[in-house]
Amino acid sequence: MRINWDYIKLTVLLVAVVALYGFADQRNERRMVENVTVKFVGENSLYLTEDAVNKLLIQNYGPLENRPKEQLVLNTIEEVILSNDMVKNAQVYLTVNGELVSKIVQRKPIGRVEGVSKFYLDDEGNRMPLSKHHSARVPIITGKITGKTLEDAYVILDYINKDDFLRKNIIGIHILEEEKYQLKFRMENFVVNLGGVDNLNKKFSNFMAFYAKAAKDNSLEDYATVSLEFNNQVVCTKI
Template identity: 25%
Template sequence: MFKSLKHIRWKRVLMLFIWIVSLGGLFALMSFISVKSNDLACHDLVVIIPGEQSFVAREDIDQLILEKHGEIVGRTLASLPIHEIEADLRSIPFIENALVNMDMDGKVEVRIKQREAVLRVINRKGEDFYLDKNRVKMPLSNHYAPNVLVANGFINEAYGDGLDSLQTDLLEGLYAVAEFVKRDSIWDAQVEQLYVNNRGEIEMVPRVGDHQIILGDADSLDVKFEKLRLFYKHIIPKVGWKTYKGVNLSFSNQIVCIKEEDNNINNSINQ
């Protein structure tokens, strides 16, 4: 008997015993926490909306939760429909995501991630809406107007309701131009507005200089903006701001300068 006991790996037995005891303690602790959380009441509702400016206000969040789920403070944590609250908050057009967390002190925290506007669009009917970074249309806010490019002119695409997807190549192109401009600090400072003319071409309104910039469509934006850079760097310093009324960047391998106000092309420069 004693001889057989010598062959037992006591170290392994001890580790197995410790593991079983630890696992049992963990289950006991989890059961205790579960029981405690079932009885614990919410004493505070904290809403976190990151950023200095906000499409939605704290009172909007409070009102939605109150209308949908009643008073939160004072109820047990176990009775709170966390996932339903998150889904309801995500139904607000300005909210991209919402997370609701609870702690053992009875505090409920709601963290909001807002949508990020890239472009403001005013169509031919005067409908006014934003495009966000996910190519989603969303309405204006009563609380906040972000400093983004504005596109107007001969834009026919309408805005539906709530969150609406893009329907036309034109709006896709306007979004692409806005994203391109936003990524470059120089163009972001120079381009003030986008305009769609009656030929369906995208034009840009500059902050500096009284001239027309015709992009055409949104293809090959890196090439077109490089041509615009050459126009500013090499042509304007030689002839001055008043010589040309505009520049057309839509032609391949050419910078086409517009001299007369009637948009007759007077000079083209090969790259």
Template identity: 35%
Template sequence: MKLFKLHNIRLILILGIVFFLVGFANHRQNLKPVKSLEVELLDASKIFITEAEVEELLEEVLKSNGDSLVNEKRLASFENVLNANDMIKSSEAYYSLDGILSAKIIQREPIARVMDDGFYYLDADGLAMPLSPNYSSRVPLVSGVGANELKEVYPLLTRIQADDFLKKHIIAIRKKSVNNYVLEVRGRDYLVNFGQISYLDRKLTNYKVFYLKALEYKKLDEYKRIDLQFGNQVVCTTK
């Protein structure tokens, strides 16, 4: 019984020492100054916000804290400031053991450029996003659609964005009247009368099949309008 109690006391002492050492190490770590900043853009093929601009945001938070010491409790404040930026979708801030403050950045992804009393982007989450002075995204231009109507055209835009052919092929979407949309395509003179935003998969598949067949037979330059609004039919009007 005495041996059992002695073993428990020894175990408690060992655990106490371990917790003390861990706490002391954390305290020492928190007294370290931030040596430098590192920023990683997880998709660097499109630079809507630069690494230097992200570093400036981090430096502003460091200044507002009154010191530049490593402090794990402050990481949330860095992420809050970064996530509030119009070009950033999400961020992760962390310290390295040698005192480097790092941030990983996921930028927002535009799927359309909207023309409505000026220009702005619509992003992949269906939210408005300002243009960036650093990069211009090659996405379809949407016109004739008010801000409160974007949710109507959003499903079509997401399908275009998810399809490699359509993403390169469709350059503009214009609302002509209620439930009547027209598409403009790259490198061709004809317009595509899409009709209302419905039966998206059927209409887009029909158009792709038509396009490949007409391309094969070299007929594309003969048309001035392609109509997709009649269910399974693709109706063409020649010049």
């Protein structure tokens, strides 16, 4: 009977590879977490600190350093981090060197509500608590705060944030009632009666045309109100 040595060699090699892989995998699972790192992703990382994240993890798991890697459930750690109201997204992973890394995206406020309750509106239109670490420079929302008017305020803020001039100059939205919103500008004395959130593109296009002409004529200070409520026209009231 002829022995197929090539077949035997291949079999032995495969067994050796599987054994080495199993040994390395088992050894890796027994390794300890060497250190814990928190990384904030993006520019909007002012409302939550690394210390606050570490404290949150310790409260739920105790110290994570010098813990066996096999004891950690990364999805559960992510869920704990996501439970913080300042967190938009989180990714947790272990490196080959035993480093536990948490990459965190913080929520972005675009407006601040000043009413019976005080909170931010974030860039997805959801309520976001104020932060003790940083106060965002965003338009202040005042007046008649309801679920519907906050939805409309978000639509206005979302539009404002897409335009460089409006984003830099509008500092407040005052809600008189549903479909009646006023805008306050940083450097001007007049208020802008926006009306509702319909036809925002046309309303702001008309406003920008008025503003450019009034700035050229040096007459911006002459106006008390600028109304965009009426179709295809800007109605102004002088002081």
